Amino acid sequence: MSIKTHAEAAQEFIRDEPRTDWHDETLWFVRQKRDKSVHTLPEWELLRDWASRIKNHTLSNLDHYLKSFENNAIANGIKIHWASDAEEHNRIIYKIIADNKVCKIVKSKSMLTEECHLNEYLKDRGINTLDTDLGEYIVQLRKEAPSHIVLPAIHLKRQDVSETFHEHLNTEKGNYDPQYLAASARHHLRERFIEADLAITGVNFAVAESGSFVVCTNEGNADMGVHSANIHVACMGIEKLIPKTEHLGVFLRLLARSATGQPITTYSSHFYKPRPGQQMHIVIVDNGRSRQLGRADFRNSLKCIRCAACFNTCPVYRRSGGHSYHSTVAGPIGSILNPNLDMKANSDLPFASTLCGSCSNVCPVKIDIHDQLWKWRQVVVANGYVGKAKKAGMHGAAWILSNPRIYRISGKIGRWVMRTFPFIINHPLNVWYKQREMPKAPELSFRDWFKVNQ
Amino acid sequence: MKVGLFVPCYIDQFYPGVAIATYELLKKLGCDVGFPMDQTCCGQPMANSGFSGLSKACDKNFVNNFSGFDYIVAPSGSCVLHVREHLNEGASPAEIDRIRNSVYELTEFLIDILKVTRLKASFPHRVGMHISCHGQRGLHLSSMSELVDPGFSKPEQLLNMVDGLELLKPARVDECCGFGGTFCVFEEAVSVKMGKDRIQEHLRNDVEFITGGDTSCLMHLEGILKRQGSGVKAIHLAEILNSNL
Numbered sequence: 001m002s003i004k005t006h007a008e009a010a011q012e013f014i015r016d017e018p019r020t021d022w023h024d025e026t027l028w029f030v031r032q033k034r035d036k037s038v039h040t041l042p043e044w045e046l047l048r049d050w051a052s053r054i055k056n057h058t059l060s061n062l063d064h065y066l067k068s069f070e071n072n073a074i075a076n077g078i079k080i081h082w083a084s085d086a087e088e089h090n091r092i093i094y095k096i097i098a099d100n101k102v103c104k105i106v107k108s109k110s111m112l113t114e115e116c117h118l119n120e121y122l123k124d125r126g127i128n129t130l131d132t133d134l135g136e137y138i139v140q141l142r143k144e145a146p147s148h149i150v151l152p153a154i155h156l157k158r159q160d161v162s163e164t165f166h167e168h169l170n171t172e173k174g175n176y177d178p179q180y181l182a183a184s185a186r187h188h189l190r191e192r193f194i195e196a197d198l199a200i201t202g203v204n205f206a207v208a209e210s211g212s213f214v215v216c217t218n219e220g221n222a223d224m225g226v227h228s229a230n231i232h233v234a235c236m237g238i239e240k241l242i243p244k245t246e247h248l249g250v251f252l253r254l255l256a257r258s259a260t261g262q263p264i265t266t267y268s269s270h271f272y273k274p275r276p277g278q279q280m281h282i283v284i285v286d287n288g289r290s291r292q293l294g295r296a297d298f299r300n301s302l303k304c305i306r307c308a309a310c311f312n313t314c315p316v317y318r319r320s321g322g323h324s325y326h327s328t329v330a331g332p333i334g335s336i337l338n339p340n341l342d343m344k345a346n347s348d349l350p351f352a353s354t355l356c357g358s359c360s361n362v363c364p365v366k367i368d369i370h371d372q373l374w375k376w377r378q379v380v381v382a383n384g385y386v387g388k389a390k391k392a393g394m395h396g397a398a399w400i401l402s403n404p405r406i407y408r409i410s411g412k413i414g415r416w417v418m419r420t421f422p423f424i425i426n427h428p429l430n431v432w433y434k435q436r437e438m439p440k441a442p443e444l445s446f447r448d449w450f451k452v453n454q
Numbered sequence: 455m456k457v458g459l460f461v462p463c464y465i466d467q468f469y470p471g472v473a474i475a476t477y478e479l480l481k482k483l484g485c486d487v488g489f490p491m492d493q494t495c496c497g498q499p500m501a502n503s504g505f506s507g508l509s510k511a512c513d514k515n516f517v518n519n520f521s522g523f524d525y526i527v528a529p530s531g532s533c534v535l536h537v538r539e540h541l542n543e544g545a546s547p548a549e550i551d552r553i554r555n556s557v558y559e560l561t562e563f564l565i566d567i568l569k570v571t572r573l574k575a576s577f578p579h580r581v582g583m584h585i586s587c588h589g590q591r592g593l594h595l596s597s598m599s600e601l602v603d604p605g606f607s608k609p610e611q612l613l614n615m616v617d618g619l620e621l622l623k624p625a626r627v628d629e630c631c632g633f634g635g636t637f638c639v640f641e642e643a644v645s646v647k648m649g650k651d652r653i654q655e656h657l658r659n660d661v662e663f664i665t666g667g668d669t670s671c672l673m674h675l676e677g678i679l680k681r682q683g684s685g686v687k688a689i690h691l692a693e694i695l696n697s698n699l
Contacts, residue, residue, distance in 0.1 A: 011643035020647065028626070035599065044602040313600065315630045319647050352641060354634025354648075355502065357591035361600035370591075374502065381504030390640070394505045401463065401499075402511030404492035411467045431639040435646040436677030439468040446466045446473035450489050453474075 003326045003345070006352040010320035019157075024318040026154065031312040033261025034362065041257075050250050052366035055303035058208075058241050059293065065208040065241045066284070072211025073282060076273040083285045086116035092283050093118060093200070093233055094125060100231060100279075102197035108215070108222035109133040110202030111149050111306060112235045112285060115328045118200075129200070130192050132221040134185055141168045147322025149329055150259050150308040155321050189221070199225030203236035203282070204305070205251055209244050212272040213282070216255060216265040223269050233281045234271070238289050239302040251305060254364035258307035292340045297375045301336045303365040308333075310359035310369055316352055325349060332359035336372040339380060347385035350376035408447065415441035457485040458523035460557065462533040462669070463495040469669050475696035476529040476560055482696075483568055490519035498536035502635045510543045517544030517553060525567065526557040529692045531589025531667050532635075534559040538593070559593055560692055561667055565608040570615070576698040578618030581689075582661035583610065584652065584675065585628045586668035595667065599628050609667055612695055619694065624655035633674040649678045656686065663689045 004012070014020050038044045058065055070080045083089035089112075097105065105122070107113065107129050119129050119140075131140045135152035139145065141164050146152030153161070158176045165171040171184045201222045206213040213234060215222045226232045242251065248268075256262040274280035293299050311317050311331035322330035327338045327346060335349035350373045353359075359369040380386065400410050418425050418441035426433050444452075457480055461473040480487045496516060497509025516537065520526045528534050537557045541550055564570045589595045589609075596607035613621050632638070632648025639645075653675060656664050664679075666672055669690055676688035 007641045007643070010641065014643045014647050017647075021651075024651070039602055041602070315632065315648050316641070316644050319644050319651075351504075351637070352644075354587065354630050354632060354637050354645075356587035356630035356634070358587070358598075358600055358628075358630070361591060361598055377502070377504035378506050382507075386504065390503065390636075391505075394500050394503055394508055398497075398500050398505070398508035398511065401495040401497070402515060404494055404515065407463070407494040411463075415467060431642050432677070434642060435681060436649075436674065437680035438677065439673050441468065442470055444470060446461050446470035447489075447491065449470050449474060450477070450491075454489070 004324075005348040006320065006324050006326070007348065009324035009326070010316075010352070013321045013324055014319060020319055022157070023155065023321060027312045027318045030151070030260060031309075031362075034258060034309055034312065035261075037257045037261040037263065041253075047250055047254055048364055048366050051254050051305075051364055052303060054242060054247050054250065055365050056300065058243060059239065059299060059302055062238060062241065062293065065243060066238060069206055069208040069211055069241055070284075072209065074211070076211045078211065078273065078280045078282055081281060081283045083283055083287070085287045086285075089116045089235065089283055089285045089287065090118050090121040093235075094122060094127075096231065096233055096281055097122070097127060097198060100198070102231065103127060104192070104195050104197045105129045105200065106132050106192055106196040106198075106225040106229065107200040108202065108217060108225055109136055109152070110200065110235050111328060112202055112237055113200060114146060116285070116287065132189055132193070132219075132225060133217070134182065134219060137185060137189065138164060141165075145323065145328070147330065148308060148311055149306050149331075150311075155323065193224045193228050196225055196229040198231040198233065199229040200233045200235065201226060203234050203240050204255065205242050205248060206236055206240045206282075207243075207245050207248070208241055210272065212245075212270055213240075214248060214252075215269045215271065216252070216267065217269070218260075218262075218266040220267045223267060226269075226271070230277060231279045231281070232271070232274070233283065235283045235285060237285050237287070239304070255305055255307050258309040258362065258364040288341050292337070295340070298336060298340065298372055301333070301367055301369075301372060303367050304333050304337070305365055307364055309362040309364065313358045313362045314353075315356065315358070316354065320352070325352065332369045332373065333367070336369060336376055339376050343380060343383060344385055347380045350374075350380055408445075411445055415443070415445070419443070455485055456522070456524045457487050458520045458526040459487050459489045460493065460520065460526050460528035460533070461489070462528060462530045464673070465529065465669050468673070469690070472529050472669050472690040472692055475690065475692040476527070479692055479696040480527065483564070483570065485568075488523065493519040496533045496536045497540070498533060499635060501536065501540055506540065509540070513541050514544035516541065517550070520553060521545060521549060524556065525563065526553070527560055527563045528557070529560045529667070529690060530669060531559045531586050531593050531595060532670055535588045535592040559589055559595060559667060561589075561608045561612055562593060562595055564695075565611060570612065573612065573615040573695055574698070575615065575695050576617035577694045579662045580620045580622060580660060581613070581694070582622050582624060582656035582659055582664045583613070584624075584631060584656075584664050584666035584671055585609075586666050586671045587628075587630050589667045590628055596628075609691055612691070613665070616694060616697075622656075622659040622661055624652065624659065626655065631671045631675055633671050635670075638674055645674070646678065649674050653678055653682070653684070653686075657684070661686060663687050665689050665691050665694055667691050
């Protein structure tokens with residue numbers, strides 16, 4: 001089965017217009033919450049600037065900070081693993097599981113493990129991993145992928161959740177009360193936390209100078225898992241580093257405000273060293289990141305702190321849903337990250353944008369997302385990942401528009417055809433015409449008018 | 455002051471009224487306006503579709519047509535942004551740089567260069583303001599809802615000089631209309647949905663007209679309005695600023 005392009009999937013999504021409106025408004029509400037909270041900080045733009053500079057500096061000295069982080073973490077008693085790609089990341093985690101002969105695994109939200117398809121990898125080896133973030137838990141029960149990196153089940157209404165819980169958790173059919181549903185999930189999750197042998201978490205920020213790391217959640221599920229299990233495995237991309245603990249004062253303020261409009265995430269958990277009897281592992285993953293670091297035009301996409309503000313503000317994302325991006329990280333940031341991972345499979349994504357630029361404006365670390373979308377379009381086309389019709393159309397347009405005489409003649413003929421034989425233009429094969437009228441074709445172009453009236 | 459009137463291709467072909475209004479407005483404000491006859495297109499349609507290599511001939515043609523002017527002015531934020539950011543071919547780097555920096559979108563030219571503070575224009579209607587993204591976020595013609603910075607708007611400053619005009623803003627003041635160049639056909643479903651949603655917000659304000667600085671956005675919105683059988687009309691800012699002058 002071939003994967004649908006963003007345009008195809010979006011068209012299907014929009015077919016249910018009331019639901020599209022609901023999706024759009026729900027995410028717009030999050031954008032508004034973000035606006036409200038950032039406008040209370042006069043220093044907001046300054047914070048963004050600092051965050052951007054800290055990340056730029058870190059990315060420019062990544063080798064140094066990675067080594068420093070590793071040394072300090074090892075000194076703290078943490079075991080460090082390096083994974084060059086998703087496969088190695090999964091293998092390392094499987095080995096930790098197998099070596100310790102454990103099987104009860106809880107995971108708090110980590111987009112990296114999603115990117116590496118860890119759940120599937122472990123499942124193929126007979127190990128079930130339970131996602132404990134409520135949204136992730138819901139999509140896991142439904143065997144779906146998250147549609148948003150911060151709000152994984154944002155594509156679902158409470159009625160959908162109720163049905164899913166009824167099926168899997170035996171909750172009351174037709175009870176759509178969010179509190180009831182959340183409490184039911186909480187009850188089920190508590191049992192699994194208590195019996196967990198191994199907890200997997202992501203990493204929001206890894207601090208080089210201390211070898212420590214911070215995990216941000218609103219549900220406290222990372223802490224629940226880590227405190228109950230004797231083995232903690234934290235997975236991080238190489239770009240998660242910041243040099244100093246004091247830099248958290250910049251990033252923690254930016255992250256939650258950008259993500260949900262909260263001043264800070266409910267839980268910002270700092271992990272320094274394993275408690276007595278506990279094992280603490282960190283898997284540091286490259287998986288294409290160093291390749292992206294080597295792309296001058298795209299390297300600063302690695303500044304991303306995964307707040308998803310660009311998702312919530314994107315008018316295209318809000319009206320097409322996360323699954324239409326057929327990738328772990330959807331939205332505008334996904335559209336500049338994913339072509340690096342697989343250019344052919346993701347060649348449609350840089351085009352899933354009007355280049356309106358709102359994404360770059362909300363980005364707390366000032367990634368020039370819309371400019372990178374434009375640049376990816378050039379790279380994608382240069383690599384030949386473009387349809388024949390589009391290519392031919394562009395060559396035709398370029399030929400006409402490069403020759404003033406041909407341009408004038410084509411314009412005259414085109415407008416005459418539109419006026420005289422409108423049915424040639426106004427038919428369903430004209431994509432513009434499907435839901436929009438064509439502009440009126442005037443007899444005189446401006447040029448014609450100017451010749452007479454100047 | 456020699457001003458080269460840059461009329462984007464689709465305006466030349468489909469919306470000559472917008473170009474005429476721009477031309478007349480600039481003349482009445484005392485500019486020496488020239489219209490180079492061999493201009494075609496800035497090359498944006500190709501470049502934004504990933505074919506920037508194919509826009510080189512357009513670059514050269516643009517330079518040939520406009521190198522003799524002090525200022526180049528167009529009633530289109532999007533095309534101006536393209537020239538300012540991506541013009542590369544056809545002259546020495548210094549000349550390219552000069553051209554890039556002398557190209558202006560109409561409203562920024564009126565405010566920043568001509569320093570217009572009064573207009574003898576009258577347009578006694580309820581007008582909805584559509585902010586086009588390339589003019590706003592690209593050329594910074596107005597402040598942006600995402601940023602924490604002082605509010606301003608060059609287009610609004612001008613519209614406020616028009617007698618009788620009642621300016622109304624949609625609830626989401628600066629959301630994209632969904633035109634997006636070739637996006638409007640390659641992502642037709644999202645494009646139209648975005649346009650419909652913008653229109654819906656303007657209709658809630660009971661507007662008679664929707665105006666903006668980019669004919670491309672207006673063409674897209676007009677296409678949807680007409681299909682809906684709406685009486686609301688799309689009108690370019692230049693046409694309002696030039697009315698009754």
